[in-house]
Amino acid sequence: MSRQNxxxxxxxxxxxxxxxxxxxxxxxxxxxxxxxxxxxxxAMEVMKNDQLIxxxxxxxxxxxxxxxxxxxxxxxxxxxxxxxxxxxxxxxRMGDHAVAIAKTTTRLMAEPYVKPxxxxxxxxxxxxxxxxxxxNAYIAKDDQAAGRIAAQDDVVDKLYAxxxxxxxxxxxxxxxxxxxxxxxLLVAQYLERIADHVTNICEWxxxxxxxxxxDLNK
Amino acid sequence: MSRQNxxxxxxxxxxxxxxxxxxxxxxxxxxxxxxxxxxxxxAMEVMKNDQLIxxxxxxxxxxxxxxxxxxxxxxxxxxxxxxxxxxxxxxxRMGDHAVAIAKTTTRLMAEPYVKPxxxxxxxxxxxxxxxxxxxNAYIAKDDQAAGRIAAQDDVVDKLYAxxxxxxxxxxxxxxxxxxxxxxxLLVAQYLERIADHVTNICEWxxxxxxxxxxDLNK
Numbered sequence: 001m002s003r004q005n006x007x008x009x010x011x012x013x014x015x016x017x018x019x020x021x022x023x024x025x026x027x028x029x030x031x032x033x034x035x036x037x038x039x040x041x042x043a044m045e046v047m048k049n050d051q052l053i054x055x056x057x058x059x060x061x062x063x064x065x066x067x068x069x070x071x072x073x074x075x076x077x078x079x080x081x082x083x084x085x086x087x088x089x090x091x092x093r094m095g096d097h098a099v100a101i102a103k104t105t106t107r108l109m110a111e112p113y114v115k116p117x118x119x120x121x122x123x124x125x126x127x128x129x130x131x132x133x134x135x136n137a138y139i140a141k142d143d144q145a146a147g148r149i150a151a152q153d154d155v156v157d158k159l160y161a162x163x164x165x166x167x168x169x170x171x172x173x174x175x176x177x178x179x180x181x182x183x184x185l186l187v188a189q190y191l192e193r194i195a196d197h198v199t200n201i202c203e204w205x206x207x208x209x210x211x212x213x214x215d216l217n218k
Numbered sequence: 219m220s221r222q223n224x225x226x227x228x229x230x231x232x233x234x235x236x237x238x239x240x241x242x243x244x245x246x247x248x249x250x251x252x253x254x255x256x257x258x259x260x261a262m263e264v265m266k267n268d269q270l271i272x273x274x275x276x277x278x279x280x281x282x283x284x285x286x287x288x289x290x291x292x293x294x295x296x297x298x299x300x301x302x303x304x305x306x307x308x309x310x311r312m313g314d315h316a317v318a319i320a321k322t323t324t325r326l327m328a329e330p331y332v333k334p335x336x337x338x339x340x341x342x343x344x345x346x347x348x349x350x351x352x353x354n355a356y357i358a359k360d361d362q363a364a365g366r367i368a369a370q371d372d373v374v375d376k377l378y379a380x381x382x383x384x385x386x387x388x389x390x391x392x393x394x395x396x397x398x399x400x401x402x403l404l405v406a407q408y409l410e411r412i413a414d415h416v417t418n419i420c421e422w423x424x425x426x427x428x429x430x431x432x433d434l435n436k
Binding site for chain 2: 182
């Protein structure tokens with residue numbers, strides 16, 4: 001296989017990766033929207049679409065293995081494909097967290113919210129932007145950007161801590177809110193985990209460009 | 219590189235993988251023990267040892283990439299190395315969950331437990347056995363065993379559901395337990411996630427032996 005063929009295969013895989021990223025962003029967006037608007041149908045859509053995300057993971061993986069087997073790349077080319085193999089796992093896991101959020105929507109349909117959800121959608125907006133930015137950093141081989149994106153995890157962690165505190169306070173004062181509060185707390189945790197997966201992706205990008213593994217996930 | 223060299227390299231990587239697995243099992247064991255016995259020093263040890271787990275992940279990854287680059291394996295050999303690349307990610311993430319549990323130990327030192335922890339250590343015992351068994355299934359290329367191990371995730375899910383219900387009930391009756399109860403609930407969730415990672419490993423083992431990706435994580 002020629003160098004040109006290799007680049008073409010890699011481009012194809014990158015396009016698939018970005019499509020998968022878009023699906024994951026949409027899954028997060030719709031899952032949170034379904035929760036905020038108590039939209040059971042939208043929640044079901046997120047659960048159903050997760051199969052597509054899993055399938056894309058599998059296709060990209062197969063593509064990576066095929067390219068490794070046919071092209072037998074070394075050095076930076078091999079690291080690039082190895083990084084992609086890692087990134088799709090993180091993306092797939094993000095999709096699972098979106099499903100978990102959508103399931104929460106269906107569980108909390110019975111009772112009204114104690115107060116409107118504000119911080120959770122805010123946290124989700126940050127997280128979605130981080131997902132997209134981290135994939136762009138991978139494509140652009142931009143380890144500087146990767147470092148900056150991972151640093152934004154602090155904002156997410158602070159929002160998570162605030163939501164955690166607020167919910168504990170509400171639950172302590174109104175004990176009938178404990179079931180709801182606990183589930184919302186887990187939603188915040190799913191978002192926090194998605195941000196952790198973004199940090200993983202950023203670590204892979206830095207590994208790919210520098211060969212050095214850093215621990216950005218403090 | 220000869221076939222014999224390849225097998226030797228693979229054996230070396232497998233030994234490293236099993237060592238990493240042992241470290242992860244120990245981390246889970248010690249994290250739960252630190253929580254049950256309220257042992258801050260043991261909790262600190264888990265946090266400290268996580269660096270070792272991260273380092274092993276990196277070493278095994280580098281070894282896999284080196285072997286791929288030097289030996290340029292195809293087919294089953296390549297899938298074997300690809301699977302190992304995936305498994306170390308799951309193991310590393312399990313280590314992170316053990317750290318999260320250890321951090322909970324340090325957070326809950328101030329107040330006595332409302333009741334002795336029984337189901338959480340029980341759940342942890344199941345999870346630890348699953349970790350070990352899944353790695354053995356990988357080494358033995360035993361997809362039947364992998365299927366059986368993944369099926370045990372049901373036991374873990376049931377224990378998780380029970381712990382969840384029990385904690386919600388305690389929190390509802392005694393509102394001063396909400397902070398503690400919430401943190402213990404997250405511990406149960408960390409264990410549930412570790413079991414999910416085991417299920418991932420089982421999926422990889424089946425993929426490796428059959429070339430088919432299944433979704434065991436229902």
